[in-house]
Amino acid sequence: MSELDVNLPSTRQTQGSIKDKIEVSIKLLTGDVFVGRIVWQDPQCLFFTDTNDRKTLISRRAIAYIQYQ
16 A cells, blocks of 8 residues: 655645645546545545535546645
């Protein structure tokens, strides 16, 4: 199992959005878009909660991009 590399700027950016509870938009490779907050991350997944408090585990491999608000 790989470790989360906290030296990468992308990891630090995501950690900052988790800490500051910043709203993000996550677009998946399928075209689906999620809007809400990232609650936590690990090397394989992001745990996400949307504006209706629905919780979703998103595979990093499925993400096209994350847009920080």
